[in-house]
Amino acid sequence: MSPEKLARMANQIAAVFAALPEDEAARNVAQHLNDFWAPAMRAELLDLIASGSGRLHPLVHAAVPHLRRPAEARA
Amino acid sequence: MKDFVLPDDRDLGTPARKGPPVTLTIDGFAVTVPAGTSIMRAAFEAGIPVPKLCATDSVEAFGSCRLCLVEIEGRPGTPASCTTPVAEGMVVHTQTARLKKLRKGVMELYISDHPLDCLTCAANGDCELQDMAGVVGLREVRYAPGANHFEDRCGEAANPLFLPKDDSNPYFSYDPQKCIVCSRCVRACEEVQGTFALTIAGRGFDSRVSPGMAEPFLQSECVSCGACVQACPTATLSEKSVAEIGTPDRSVITTCAYCGVGCSFKAELRGDELVRMVPWKHGKANRGHSCVKGRFAWGYAQHRDRILKPMIRDRIDEPWREVTWDEAFAHTARRFREIQARHGRGAIGGITSSRCTNEETYLVQKMIRGTFGNNNVDTCARVCHSPTGYGLKQTFGTSAGTQDFDSVEQADVVIVIGANPTDGHPVFASRLKKRLRQGAKLIVIDPRRIDLVRSPHVEAAHHLALMPGTNVAVLTAMAHVIVTEGLVDEAFVRARCDWESFQDWAAFVADPSRSPEATEKLTRVPAAELRAAARLYATGGNGAIYYGLGVTEHSQGSTTVMAIANLAMATGNIGRPGVGVNPLRGQNNVQGSCDMGSFPHELPGYRHVHDDTARAIYESLWGTPIDPEPGLRIPNMLDEAVAGRFKGIYIQGEDILQSDPDTRHVAAGLAAMECVVVQDLFLNETATYAHVFLPGATFLEKDGTFTNAERRINRVRRVMAPLPGLADWEVTQRLAQAMGAQWHYNHPAEIMAEIAATTPTFAGVSYELLDREGSVQWPCNAAAPQGTPVMHVDAFVRGKGRFILTDYVPTDERTGPRFPLLLTTGRILSQYNVGAQTRRTANSTWHAEDLLEIHPHDAEVRGIREGQLVRLASRSGETTLRATITDRVAPGVVYTTFHHPETQANVVTTDFSDWATNCPEYKVTAVQVSPTNGPSDWQRDYAAHAEASRRIAHAAE
Numbered sequence A: 001m002s003p004e005k006l007a008r009m010a011n012q013i014a015a016v017f018a019a020l021p022e023d024e025a026a027r028n029v030a031q032h033l034n035d036f037w038a039p040a041m042r043a044e045l046l047d048l049i050a051s052g053s054g055r056l057h058p059l060v061h062a063a064v065p066h067l068r069r070p071a072e073a074r075a
Numbered sequence B: 001m002k003d004f005v006l007p008d009d010r011d012l013g014t015p016a017r018k019g020p021p022v023t024l025t026i027d028g029f030a031v032t033v034p035a036g037t038s039i040m041r042a043a044f045e046a047g048i049p050v051p052k053l054c055a056t057d058s059v060e061a062f063g064s065c066r067l068c069l070v071e072i073e074g075r076p077g078t079p080a081s082c083t084t085p086v087a088e089g090m091v092v093h094t095q096t097a098r099l100k101k102l103r104k105g106v107m108e109l110y111i112s113d114h115p116l117d118c119l120t121c122a123a124n125g126d127c128e129l130q131d132m133a134g135v136v137g138l139r140e141v142r143y144a145p146g147a148n149h150f151e152d153r154c155g156e157a158a159n160p161l162f163l164p165k166d167d168s169n170p171y172f173s174y175d176p177q178k179c180i181v182c183s184r185c186v187r188a189c190e191e192v193q194g195t196f197a198l199t200i201a202g203r204g205f206d207s208r209v210s211p212g213m214a215e216p217f218l219q220s221e222c223v224s225c226g227a228c229v230q231a232c233p234t235a236t237l238s239e240k241s242v243a244e245i246g247t248p249d250r251s252v253i254t255t256c257a258y259c260g261v262g263c264s265f266k267a268e269l270r271g272d273e274l275v276r277m278v279p280w281k282h283g284k285a286n287r288g289h290s291c292v293k294g295r296f297a298w299g300y301a302q303h304r305d306r307i308l309k310p311m312i313r314d315r316i317d318e319p320w321r322e323v324t325w326d327e328a329f330a331h332t333a334r335r336f337r338e339i340q341a342r343h344g345r346g347a348i349g350g351i352t353s354s355r356c357t358n359e360e361t362y363l364v365q366k367m368i369r370g371t372f373g374n375n376n377v378d379t380c381a382r383v384c385h386s387p388t389g390y391g392l393k394q395t396f397g398t399s400a401g402t403q404d405f406d407s408v409e410q411a412d413v414v415i416v417i418g419a420n421p422t423d424g425h426p427v428f429a430s431r432l433k434k435r436l437r438q439g440a441k442l443i444v445i446d447p448r449r450i451d452l453v454r455s456p457h458v459e460a461a462h463h464l465a466l467m468p469g470t471n472v473a474v475l476t477a478m479a480h481v482i483v484t485e486g487l488v489d490e491a492f493v494r495a496r497c498d499w500e501s502f503q504d505w506a507a508f509v510a511d512p513s514r515s516p517e518a519t520e521k522l523t524r525v526p527a528a529e530l531r532a533a534a535r536l537y538a539t540g541g542n543g544a545i546y547y548g549l550g551v552t553e554h555s556q557g558s559t560t561v562m563a564i565a566n567l568a569m570a571t572g573n574i575g576r577p578g579v580g581v582n583p584l585r586g587q588n589n590v591q592g593s594c595d596m597g598s599f600p601h602e603l604p605g606y607r608h609v610h611d612d613t614a615r616a617i618y619e620s621l622w623g624t625p626i627d628p629e630p631g632l633r634i635p636n637m638l639d640e641a642v643a644g645r646f647k648g649i650y651i652q653g654e655d656i657l658q659s660d661p662d663t664r665h666v667a668a669g670l671a672a673m674e675c676v677v678v679q680d681l682f683l684n685e686t687a688t689y690a691h692v693f694l695p696g697a698t699f700l701e702k703d704g705t706f707t708n709a710e711r712r713i714n715r716v717r718r719v720m721a722p723l724p725g726l727a728d729w730e731v732t733q734r735l736a737q738a739m740g741a742q743w744h745y746n747h748p749a750e751i752m753a754e755i756a757a758t759t760p761t762f763a764g765v766s767y768e769l770l771d772r773e774g775s776v777q778w779p780c781n782a783a784a785p786q787g788t789p790v791m792h793v794d795a796f797v798r799g800k801g802r803f804i805l806t807d808y809v810p811t812d813e814r815t816g817p818r819f820p821l822l823l824t825t826g827r828i829l830s831q832y833n834v835g836a837q838t839r840r841t842a843n844s845t846w847h848a849e850d851l852l853e854i855h856p857h858d859a860e861v862r863g864i865r866e867g868q869l870v871r872l873a874s875r876s877g878e879t880t881l882r883a884t885i886t887d888r889v890a891p892g893v894v895y896t897t898f899h900h901p902e903t904q905a906n907v908v909t910t911d912f913s914d915w916a917t918n919c920p921e922y923k924v925t926a927v928q929v930s931p932t933n934g935p936s937d938w939q940r941d942y943a944a945h946a947e948a949s950r951r952i953a954h955a956a957e
């Protein structure tokens, strides 16, 4: 998937939880990604974050510690 | 399997009543019926049929024919039994010398103005006038020939009273010469359908049934629901199919395969030829009513375009080669396994169908999870109601509507949001309109002035014509009014909901920035109107919310669903008849396909694949491990395909190329795959990119169940043998077997048994139960052996109802100088979804092409005239279609349907989607409209591609 689209989808999720206190919001974002995103997509997102490119909502960054690491990089 | 015995469906003359028991005597037999029941109905219930013509139990009695006269001891005269209610201790005689004479006289008069061509009449053997002539013992007609309505000439001159047959409707004819002016049709159109298309014009001998202003049926307001045809006792209004084929001699009860109302039908056949589909009066979703699609649009089942043999090809620019089923399965299994060997287990996946049965859907996801070995399964609910599943699960704890359709009969205030029931869910609309005519209030929240806003005898109290994309702002503003004006049902919230989440939510919505006044600029809904609507919903009695795709198909679809749930909880409108949150599901089995585990993250019964206990149930039963990680959703599969990592797909009964957004992206994804398998009735648009085509079976050709929008599991019964030789569930089973699965289902009942054994909410469901009860609403288990009409009665499924903050986040799709208009999409009555079925029927008489609705102001500044071809462009693509100018849409908004592949409205829609579920944002696209002369490049290229890729090299016989 294009990095822009991936970033947009992650940012959309972050925006929804932005009204919550920061820690709770970060956990919610992470849980949503864990529950609904295939491991391949989470891996791509982690790559995107690691590369430092892509304009990501601060909550997406905050969610990283709570993200389930995909077992195989590409399912 | 035991034969299913048709329950009694006699006409009892007048509608049922509710009331305390009353006992009377009829012809010496004691009968007990509810107070308010007519003598006629009491007699029928006692097994004493009273002769009748103008009464039928689908409409209120009218008392015009005077054939149903009875004598009552102690009362003078001979009252009509259809209009006389029973009374305690009444003694009634239905057959006396006096009555016999009177009835014969009545019949003699009728017959004197009726042609005597019974032998060649389409209704011969199925005509109540004929029956009654026999019943009353009419043997001669003593009137001399005179003025009449049935001879086209009187003497030398033309008969001025004669009206020719009206064949304008493609499905039924109106032959005035046979009409007895009983007005059953008029009452059916008013009371059952609610369209008021028919009147009795003139008086006495001159009175005639008149559609509209004495127009042909097709030109009148008639929506071709067929209620009048069914009510008509004679051949006057009758199905053309009966005239062509003859009267049916056997029948099977089954379920409509079109929309989420899930109407029950009696399929009437002669041999294995379907003669007509008649709505089944004991159907609990439709109560004997239907719409033009289910009632008449079944001709596609026999259409010559149907593909009946499996076909394969190596490349999509080659013609198709017909093969045997065995070759097709072996070929597909080999290709899929090769792809997995080269690109990994996750390089293939599949899509289940919302049009196939629960059993078929269950098998497809079972094959993907168990045999493919991944969770790459998704369904077209992704593009319609996935936000419903997410939103209601978060708030209430279950992914489904809360009520049954009967519930609307007890609603006092009804909110319809982003749905157009008279077109999308017509039978529900008729039931809703009936309630509105009794005085319930209606609030419509929709950018477009849908028919319900104003139609005969129905008018919305408020129409909030919001800008597309601002649902959340409007609903949150309503919540603001309810909270700040003290209209919250605090007792309910304290008892039933999570108090802390309520307090957070109340503080959130009460913020002045969320008031109707503050958001008016954005939503364009006048604040005063919005306040009035919110007050009405909160204080007007039982408040029920019904919503459709105008809620879900937005980037904030899931949020909107949660905003709706919040409103219902805050006002205590949950957990009893007459209230609730009710998604109007688009396709017949969207609910079922979601229930059956079609989503990549969920096993059947909405259990997450993370859930070890749930996975263990299937792992031990199927003997295969199940991936604990969610799989790819449809849009992600396409993205992965473009990226070269996803190579093969099995698509059962869906046309994603036409139904999914951003057609070019879908096409690119499909084109990048090595093995696209399409199972369908026709070579649909997606099949133009397919390498394997497996012919599908219609709902008439298989057994199974559909689950409608009220969670009702209805039986689908095989009416005729599958034309391609295999039903869809057998095709999936054979493919899975070819890939190594040890499956041995002999009948869909065995699949349902497996579903019941593994899914707690379905534990009590079996074909025996469905045959006995007719249908049942899940949850159906030990706690609710007869199913659950209303959910969350004493407690929410998740325990306490949870309020969720619903912040309005504007969509990224904005209008600007290049694309200044907002496009929103919808559907119309006569066509269904991508139209693959309905376009292959005479329903196209009503809707031959997709039209673009545009406001007169927007049309004028662009120089667009009515009916002109226009170019519709967005940043995704462009297409052309004809414009129609109307103020149904507000300035700045344009609207179209998506039923025709030539238009391909989805070329224009973007890949923006709901934040939670990736449900595409169909309802908001920034566009520009301009006059044009011809089709767009895409339309031209696609037409060429489609034609080339549909070639079939027929095997030598």
Ligand code: SF4
Binding pocket: B185, B188, B189, B193, B195, B196, B197, B198, B221, B222, B223, B224, B225, B226, B227, B228, B229
């Ligand atoms: S078909 Fe339906 S809408 Fe048309 S006249 Fe008959 S009852 Fe009315």
Ligand code: SF4
Binding pocket: B178, B179, B180, B181, B182, B183, B184, B185, B186, B209, B231, B232, B233, B234, B236, B237
């Ligand atoms: S058309 Fe049929 S139902 Fe209508 S008035 Fe005539 S006979 Fe009765």
Ligand code: SF4
Binding pocket: B256, B257, B258, B259, B260, B261, B262, B263, B286, B290, B291, B292, B293, B294, B295, B425, B426, B427, B428
């Ligand atoms: S399309 Fe819907 S409303 Fe019409 S008959 Fe079928 S289930 Fe009923």
Ligand code: FES
Binding pocket: B051, B052, B053, B054, B055, B062, B063, B064, B065, B066, B067, B068, B069, B080, B081, B082, B083
């Ligand atoms: S049936 Fe009672 S008056 Fe016609």
